[in-house]
Amino acid sequence: MLQPLRILFRPKWMVSRSSASYVSRMRHLNKIKEEDEACRAALQSGNIFLYHKLAPLLRWTDSGIYQLPALQTKDVEEILEKLGGDKEMVKESILINCTEQNEAQFSFDVGAIDQAAVEEQCRGTFVDLRKAFFLLRGSEAPLVARGQALLRWHQTNGFCSSTGQPTQRNQSGSQRVCHSSGITYYPKMSPVVIVLVSDGKRCLLGRQSTFPRGMYSALAGFCDIGETMEEALRREIAEEVGLEVESIQYSGSQHWPFPQSSFMVACHATVNPDKTHVSVDKEELEDAQWFSLEEVQEALTIKVPPRNNKGEPTVFWVPPSYAIANRLIQEWANQQHLKS
Numbered sequence: 001m002l003q004p005l006r007i008l009f010r011p012k013w014m015v016s017r018s019s020a021s022y023v024s025r026m027r028h029l030n031k032i033k034e035e036d037e038a039c040r041a042a043l044q045s046g047n048i049f050l051y052h053k054l055a056p057l058l059r060w061t062d063s064g065i066y067q068l069p070a071l072q073t074k075d076v077e078e079i080l081e082k083l084g085g086d087k088e089m090v091k092e093s094i095l096i097n098c099t100e101q102n103e104a105q106f107s108f109d110v111g112a113i114d115q116a117a118v119e120e121q122c123r124g125t126f127v128d129l130r131k132a133f134f135l136l137r138g139s140e141a142p143l144v145a146r147g148q149a150l151l152r153w154h155q156t157n158g159f160c161s162s163t164g165q166p167t168q169r170n171q172s173g174s175q176r177v178c179h180s181s182g183i184t185y186y187p188k189m190s191p192v193v194i195v196l197v198s199d200g201k202r203c204l205l206g207r208q209s210t211f212p213r214g215m216y217s218a219l220a221g222f223c224d225i226g227e228t229m230e231e232a233l234r235r236e237i238a239e240e241v242g243l244e245v246e247s248i249q250y251s252g253s254q255h256w257p258f259p260q261s262s263f264m265v266a267c268h269a270t271v272n273p274d275k276t277h278v279s280v281d282k283e284e285l286e287d288a289q290w291f292s293l294e295e296v297q298e299a300l301t302i303k304v305p306p307r308n309n310k311g312e313p314t315v316f317w318v319p320p321s322y323a324i325a326n327r328l329i330q331e332w333a334n335q336q337h338l339k340s
């Protein structure tokens with residue numbers, strides 16, 4: 001039988017934020033998301049994160065870390081004019097969030113404007129999102145992913161799939177409407193379950209042939225339409241490794257921008273310790289194996305895996321800390337410790 005879901009930990013945001021300031025911030029954000037006039041005003045005093053062909057602009061700081069530079073709207077207008085663009089283009093910025101001080105945050109893709117010239121003006125570099133996600137700290141990584149996801153969605157949803165007519169966005173970019181059919185389109189995410197299966201002593205990790213060599217992760221799969229998360233989880237484990245899950249515990253969730261926006265729901269699951277024979281579906285996975293606590297602990301200590309002369313990792317390692325798979329593996333290792 002499936003056990004009821006239970007939260008394994010309290011995320012930091014649940015305990016550390018004052019509810020009054022959080023409520024006012026969320027209401028402010030909702031207002032500028034929904035009301036075009038309020039959003040235009042917020043853009044005038046807001047912060048803009050720049051992208052070039054969906055690669056975010058990062059800046060190397062004096063303190064030796066990469067940062068996501070927040071530009072003022074007037075600065076972006078100036079740069080656009082200087083580099084032969086139209087300063088009105090800045091109005092295409094997409095609302096992504098707001099700061100603790102209620103300053104709106106936007107993403108803007110400079111498009112056809114020369115990349116090197118913008119980099120020089122902004123004292124930064126446009127970096128592929130996979131790399132940027134790894135280089136940024138704290139809340140900047142999810143913020144930059146969200147900004148890119150929204151820009152990508154607008155770039156690929158310019159036309160109504162029913163009428164073929166152009167769709168029009170609202171000022172914040174939270175939706176697009178086809179005035180011919182009346183259909184409103186909202187940014188989309190695909191729900192994915194990611195699960196760390198345990199037999200009580202070992203945990204099960206798998207790898208796809210596209211993963212970097214030696215890297216194993218928790219098993220994941222897209223939810224089918226009409227499925228509950230629990231059904232998707234049980235089905236994926238049955239399909240990919242031929243095991244039947246006995247219990248499920250919810251752990252957390254994450255927006256995952258690769259290759260496109262997924263909503264990752266992360267869980268722990270157990271199987272009967274007498275029924276642990278793995279039969280891998282080779283269409284889905286290259287390999288799946290049970291790993292001991294010692295092996296997992298060793299892998300968790302590896303920040304950058306050692307590589308051979310072809311540049312390929314030579315050891316067993318797990319996804320980095322920004323991936324929710326890493327958190328599941330870390331939580332499992334902590335729980336095993338408590339048990340022993």
Ligand SMILES: NC(=O)c1ccc[n+]([C@@H]2O[C@H](COP(=O)([O-])OP(=O)(O)OC[C@H]3O[C@@H](n4cnc5c(N)ncnc54)[C@H](O)[C@@H]3O)[C@@H](O)[C@H]2O)c1
Nearest residue numbers: 190192217220221222256258259262264319323324325326
């Ligand atoms: N953040 C993390 O820690 C982490 C770890 C592992 C995997 N992931 C992500 O989980 C996602 C799903 O994992 P998977 O590849 O094993 O899934 P999966 O096992 O469902 O297999 C992928 C296949 O599912 C099909 N599919 C069904 N719906 C889809 C949709 N909406 N979008 C794309 N393909 C769809 C496609 O045929 C695709 O080839 C991947 O995008 C991967 O990047 C994230």
Ligand SMILES: [Mg+2]
Nearest residue numbers: 219220221284
């Ligand atoms: Mg899978």
